Amino acid sequence: MGDWRPDAMLRVVAGSRGSRLIETPPGRSTRPTSDRVREALFSMLGDLTHSRVLALFAGSGALGIEALSRGAAGAVFVENSAKAASCVRRNLESLELAAEGEVVHADWLKAVRGFAGGGQRFDIVFVDPPYADAASISSLLGDELSLCLDERATVVFESGVDSPLVAGLRLEREKRYGDTVVRLYGTN
Numbered sequence: 001m002g003d004w005r006p007d008a009m010l011r012v013v014a015g016s017r018g019s020r021l022i023e024t025p026p027g028r029s030t031r032p033t034s035d036r037v038r039e040a041l042f043s044m045l046g047d048l049t050h051s052r053v054l055a056l057f058a059g060s061g062a063l064g065i066e067a068l069s070r071g072a073a074g075a076v077f078v079e080n081s082a083k084a085a086s087c088v089r090r091n092l093e094s095l096e097l098a099a100e101g102e103v104v105h106a107d108w109l110k111a112v113r114g115f116a117g118g119g120q121r122f123d124i125v126f127v128d129p130p131y132a133d134a135a136s137i138s139s140l141l142g143d144e145l146s147l148c149l150d151e152r153a154t155v156v157f158e159s160g161v162d163s164p165l166v167a168g169l170r171l172e173r174e175k176r177y178g179d180t181v182v183r184l185y186g187t188n
Contacts, residue, residue, distance in 0.1 A: 009024070010022040013069075014069065016071075041175075042070060044184060045156075050071070053067045053124045060087055061103075075102070079103065082105060122149060125148075125156065137165065143168065153186070153187045159180070161179050171183060172184045
């Protein structure tokens with residue numbers, strides 16, 4: 001979001017860890033999803049009980065942590081930045097969610113191909129890249145992600161209004177929040 005500051009603190013919006021603080025990585029290389037957008041997004045997603053979550057471009061881990069707080073069975077956080085991956089690990093530990101969360105420090109494409117090759121499947125996938133990278137990522141997203149999606153998965157794309165992420169999946173919903181657009185895609 002345009003109003004985010006690198007020293008801003010995030011909170012888990014709801015669930016078992018509701019109101020607890022989430023650390024953000026230092027600097028401006030990540031753009032955490034605001035509390036307002038997360039609240040609206042998770043209202044759209046509904047019940048997450050027993051879901052297996054994949055958070056690509058994890059940043060602070062806020063989206064996956066929110067999912068765990070709301071009952072997801074497990075979450076894998078993929079982050080290419082070493083500083084951000086360390087931040088996600090600290091957040092999982094401080095929120096007592098380390099047993100439910102796995103942090104993978106790798107490029108998103110390499111990680112997704114590894115999950116697909118290993119037979120891992122996810123119910124919910126969050127894709128929240130730097131807005132400037134959306135166009136280059138879009139061309140690969142649908143084909144690559146489809147290999148690690150459960151048969152009734154939901155894929156959530158967060159990107160800038162000017163360069164929204166697209167994929168070869170069925171668009172179910174789209175909402176705009178300032179300079180952010182959130183798209184929910186389904187596989188069923």
